[in-house]
Amino acid sequence: xxxxxxxxxxxxxxxxxxxxxxxxxxxxxxxxxxxxxxxxxxxxxxxxxxxxxxxxxxxxxxxxxxxxxxxxxxxxxxxxxxxxxxxxxxxxxxxxxxxxxxxxxxxxxxxxxxxxxxxxxxxxxxxxxxxxxxxxxxxxxxxxxxxxxxxxxxxxxxxxxxxxxxxxxxxxxxxxxxxxxxxxxxxxxxxxxxxxxxxxxxxxxxxxxxxxxxxxxxxxxxxxxxxxxxxxxxxxxxxxxxxxxxxxxxxxxxxxxxxxxxxxxxxxxxxxxxxxxxxxxxxxxxx
Numbered sequence: 225x226x227x228x229x230x231x232x233x234x235x236x237x238x239x240x241x242x243x244x245x246x247x248x249x250x251x252x253x254x255x256x257x258x259x260x261x262x263x264x265x266x267x268x269x270x271x272x273x274x275x276x277x278x279x280x281x282x283x284x285x286x287x288x289x290x291x292x293x294x295x296x297x298x299x300x301x302x303x304x305x306x307x308x309x310x311x312x313x314x315x316x317x318x319x320x321x322x323x324x325x326x327x328x329x330x331x332x333x334x335x336x337x338x339x340x341x342x343x344x345x346x347x348x349x350x351x352x353x354x355x356x357x358x359x360x361x362x363x364x365x366x367x368x369x370x371x372x373x374x375x376x377x378x379x380x381x382x383x384x385x386x387x388x389x390x391x392x393x394x395x396x397x398x399x400x401x402x403x404x405x406x407x408x409x410x411x412x413x414x415x416x417x418x419x420x421x422x423x424x425x426x427x428x429x430x431x432x433x434x435x436x437x438x439x440x441x442x443x444x445x446x447x448x449x450x451x452x453x454x455x456x457x458x459x460x461x462x463x464x465x466x467x468x469x470x471x472x473x474x475x476x477x478x479x480x481x482x483x484x485x486x487x488x489x490x491x492x493x494x495x496x497x498x499x500x501x502x503x504x505x506x507x508x509x510x511x
Contacts, residue, residue: 236339268499280305296380307340362394367406372426435487453478456490475505
């Protein structure tokens with residue numbers, strides 16, 4: 225890394241820590257970055273424009289995210305746009321991730337915003353703690369553990385692997401390449417024992433401090449004795465050590481065992497509109 229890029233990365237890490245402190249987020253605590261943007265005074269909207277990752281409009285204190293991207297990608301893009309806001313970069317339009325990855329190599333503003341997003345969502349302390357609590361280290365963990373931790377952090381599997389390798393340097397490039405050869409359908413099949421054509425969120429017994437945000441039609445893998453309180457989830461399969469559930473309608477549900485509980489917030493699939501309303505129940509779902 226050149227000295228200029230190292231300086232930008234240092235600036236980004238410092239500013240990300242300041243924002244976490246401003247939000248009252250502990251160093252070892254994950255959080256929902258879309259909620260955090262609203263707490264920072266930014267108005268977040270979803271729109272169904274397929275060619276876009278995100279937009280930041282400084283004059284309107286507005287972030288617009290694509291409703292067609294995976295949840296982890298939406299979260300990272302939102303953090304990226306918060307980075308533009310934190311550094312007063314002015315209005316920014318970010319295209320699909322493939323184009324943005326190319327821009328990041330040459331554009332210092334994009335590089336700094338991406339570095340900020342990684343440090344905001346995945347600071348080294350919380351990443352190492354997440355692996356340690358699951359009895360392993362990043363350098364020893366397989367795809368299923370990385371996937372589980374990515375769910376807890378609210379980021380994508382690929383994003384976490386790359387961040388561990390290139391930003392945190394707790395994973396060697398050869399291991400990262402091996403992990404990235406494991407495709408998401410393959411990892412989900414390994415976790416479930418069968419193929420599913422839907423997004424899967426893993427909520428293990430170490431999940432705490434944040435809700436799980438999913439869309440109608442998504443699956444959740446819960447602790448084995450979990451019960452569901454609410455109408456937004458449907459338990460579909462009991463296993464010896466886990467329970468499979470499906471998100472069936474917008475709203476908020478509570479899942480719990482004797483020693484653990486958390487919330488699941490369900491939005492309409494590819495919801496478009498103001499983010500603050502994304503978990504509202506549909507009128508036609510009301511009793």
